[in-house]
Amino acid sequence: MKQRSHDRRGVLSAALVTVGVLALTSCASGTSAPAASSDAAELTGRGPITYVSSPDASGAAQQSIDAWNAEHPDELVDWIELPLDADQQRQQMVQNAQVKGEAYTVLNLDVVWTSEFAANRWITALPEDALPLDAEIPATVEAARYRDTLYAAPYYTDAALLYSRTDLMQAAGVTAPPQTWAELQKACDAVLALPEAADMSCYAGQFDKNEGLTVNFSEAVNSAGGSLFNADGEPTVDTPEALTALNFLVDGFESGMIPEAAxxxxxxxxxxxxxxxxxxxxxxxxxVYASFSATDGSSAVQDKFGTSPIPGETGPGVSTLGGRNIAISSYAENKATALDFIAFFTGQEQQGDRLAVSSRAPVFSEFFADDAVTERLPYLPDLLTSLEKAQPRPKVVQYGATTAAIQDAIYPALTGDTSPEEALADLQKALVGIAAE
Structure with a gap:
């Protein structure tokens, strides 16, 4: 690959090592994980397996599975498609693990679920020498570990981007994407005054009562200078910074800056x-970048949009570190096949092939310095900026209870059923109770 900037890649690696370390500070200290050596010894058996994942509208994952199946007719991979909703995905995987079901083999896990699944012995430790970890972004590898043991393979990484209608911004005299919430509102006011924007709304994120709300609320709090937990793992949501963040979202719905449908x-x-x-x-x-760029007539914004880091209270915001890991269910058969499939599926060659049809961010740092890739996916420099500042969601063993508490407290504030102050007080109390369990 043609290298554009070794220094830039060094910044990425250093910054994301820090993010990875931060992601581990909230892990519960009282839960022991299974030994890596005993788990690795269980990676035996060959034959058909299943891949358990949410839908993939791009078709990129199916492309990789088809490539594997063409070369391994005796070890075929069958895709078990879970609901789009992340909470429902986790729930079905947890239910399968709790009954020690053999139906699920290879699990597509949100990065924040990895510690929970490892601590509960629902996934099997992986041998590090089976995967090209040295070539991958350090934070993605750390997010796949629990208590210094590798339990998954990094699949793709994520940080939030702000997508903007650059054509309308130019028409309204807005010369740069907003870096603050106030600039976001000002830009919207200018654009929505245009006749061609009469039926449009200003801004949306993910505010349904599911994992997306946890992510968006976390980003708002971090972008206002606050945090959900401190370095000691103690909840810190009943603070002026968190109130500023929640007020931004609540006021957005009340004013119409965020449409009611959102x-x-x-x-x-x-x-x-x-x-x-x-x-x-x-x-x-x-x-989502790939679908916005589609040239088949399906996109109304093709060649009319741009990307930038998300805005914050006083400057560029702080994204949540996202992404997915691929793991092996502890109760699955044919784990040797599963390990080989994971190495193939998450490998650099397949990630490169998938980039041709999908805009999911790769976990190999080399892609971020490849001119051919960044020319085709010009969002990568903005993503790199977001990744360098990204913060993890609370990486706690009881993550299910934690994210549910966040959603239960914040959603009623957005709908106007409770005040922001009451919501944060209730959330602080709930999180303290979970931490004490």
Missing amino acids: ITFQEEQGRQSFLDGNLVFLRNWPY
């Missing part, structure tokens, strides 16, 4: 709304 938005609903030309700004992940 209270039901997950990633796909927001993607479709921006794709159809209904939004000026959208907070979403890199994967």
Whole structure:
């Protein structure tokens, strides 16, 4: 690959090592994980396996599975497609693990679930020499470990981007993407005054009562200078910074800056709304870039949009570190096949092939310094900026209870059923109770 900037890649590695270390500070200290050596010895058996994942609208994952199946007719991979909703995905995987089900082999896990699944012995430790970890972004590798043991393979990484209608911004005299929430509102006011923007709304993220709300709320708090937990793992949500963040979201719904319909938005609903030309700004992940750029007539914003880091209270915001890991269920058969498939599926060659049809961010740092890749995916420099500042969600063993508490407290504030102050006080109490369990 043609290298553009070794110094830039060094900044990425150093910054993301820090993010990876931060991601581990909230792990519960009282839970022991299974020994790596005993788990690795269980990686035996060959034959058909299943890949358990949410839908992939790009078709990129199916392309990789088809390539594997063509070469391994006796070890075919069958895709078990889970719901789009992240909480439902986790719930079905947890239920399968709790009954020690053999139906699920290879699991596509949100990075923040990895510690929970490892601590509960629901996934099997992986031998590090089976994967090209040295070539991958350090934070993605750390997010796949629990207590210094590798339990998954990094699949793709994520940080939030702000998608902007650059054509309308130019027409309204807005010369740069907003870096603060105040600039976001000012840009919207200018754009929505245009006749051609009469039926549009300003801004949306993911505010449905699911994992996306946890992510968007976390980003708002971090972008206002606050945090959900401190370095000692203690909840810190009943603070002036968190109140500023929640007020930004609540006021956005009340004023109409955020459309009423966005209270039901997950990633796909927001993607479709921006794709159809209904939004000026959208907070979403890199994967939506490909559909916005489609030249087949399906995109109303093709050649009319740009990307930038998300805005914050006083300057560029702080994204949540996202992404996915691929792991092996502890109760699956044919784990030797599963390990080989994971090495193939998450390998650099397949990630390169998938970049041709998907805009999901790769975990190999080399792609970020490849001129051919960044020319085709010009969002990568903005993503790099977001990754350098990204913060993890609380990486706690009881993550399910933690994210549910966040959603239960914050959603009623967005709908106007409770005040921001009451919501944060309730959330602080709930998180303290979870931490004490």
